Amino acid sequence: MNAVEKWDQELLHDGEVRIVASRWRTAGHLALTLPFVAGGVWMWSDPDGVVELLLGALGTVFFGLGLVLFPWRIVRPVSFVVTPAGVRYRSREYAWNDLVGVSSYSVASTDLLLLLLTGVAAERVASSSSPLKRTLMRRNEAMIGGPNVSIPGPFRHHAELVGWLEATRRRHGSRSSRRGQPGSDTSGGTLAVMPPDGGARPD
Numbered sequence: 001m002n003a004v005e006k007w008d009q010e011l012l013h014d015g016e017v018r019i020v021a022s023r024w025r026t027a028g029h030l031a032l033t034l035p036f037v038a039g040g041v042w043m044w045s046d047p048d049g050v051v052e053l054l055l056g057a058l059g060t061v062f063f064g065l066g067l068v069l070f071p072w073r074i075v076r077p078v079s080f081v082v083t084p085a086g087v088r089y090r091s092r093e094y095a096w097n098d099l100v101g102v103s104s105y106s107v108a109s110t111d112l113l114l115l116l117l118t119g120v121a122a123e124r125v126a127s128s129s130s131p132l133k134r135t136l137m138r139r140n141e142a143m144i145g146g147p148n149v150s151i152p153g154p155f156r157h158h159a160e161l162v163g164w165l166e167a168t169r170r171r172h173g174s175r176s177s178r179r180g181q182p183g184s185d186t187s188g189g190t191l192a193v194m195p196p197d198g199g200a201r202p203d
Helices: 003-014 023-045 050-075 119-127 131-144 158-179
Strands: 017-020 079-083 086-089 092-095 099-107 110-117 148-152
Touching (some): 003 017, 023 050, 099 158, 110 119, 110 158, 131 148
Antiparallel strands (some): 017 079, 086 092
16 A cells, blocks of 8 residues: 555545654754764864855854754654645644645755645734744745745655645545635635646646
8 A cells, every 4th residue: 555545545534644754854854964064163163264164154053953953853743634624734724725736845955845825814824823923924925936834844755745635635625615615715826836746736
């Protein structure tokens, strides 16, 4: 049974699927940051000039964040839950009809899962968020090209997961729309996010 069949079976029989980021892959990312931090510290502590000093400082700070973030994500990996009604992530629930698509985005070799929001859903999320959160949402929206919720991985079978979520959105979202459930407004337009081959594309 492949990953997609397993998720379909769980959704059918259990009513939900919990997707958890891979601890092993996160540990791999942690291991990759170590030589960069070491190199940055070396350049910073024994620079040949101002440029090397700045590069060393920036490298140490940037990759040093991974030494804080990745161990925490190994202990408490990112997770979300998929149900016939939508996706639960952190303290929010997103109905399938709140989404115009599911896609992917890479940052520093880490694949992010993107829930592409309708205009109405984005406004609803923003209205109930703190000013800091709204600022981060706007910056994220500008980077991606439209309103979205980004879920950091790394997840096993990432491309298959993106495709399965998009197929599930289409299947269950269309049912909700026919029943006239809330969240069926799909205003907000098509987003210019191109997923990797094998991934799903927004409507």
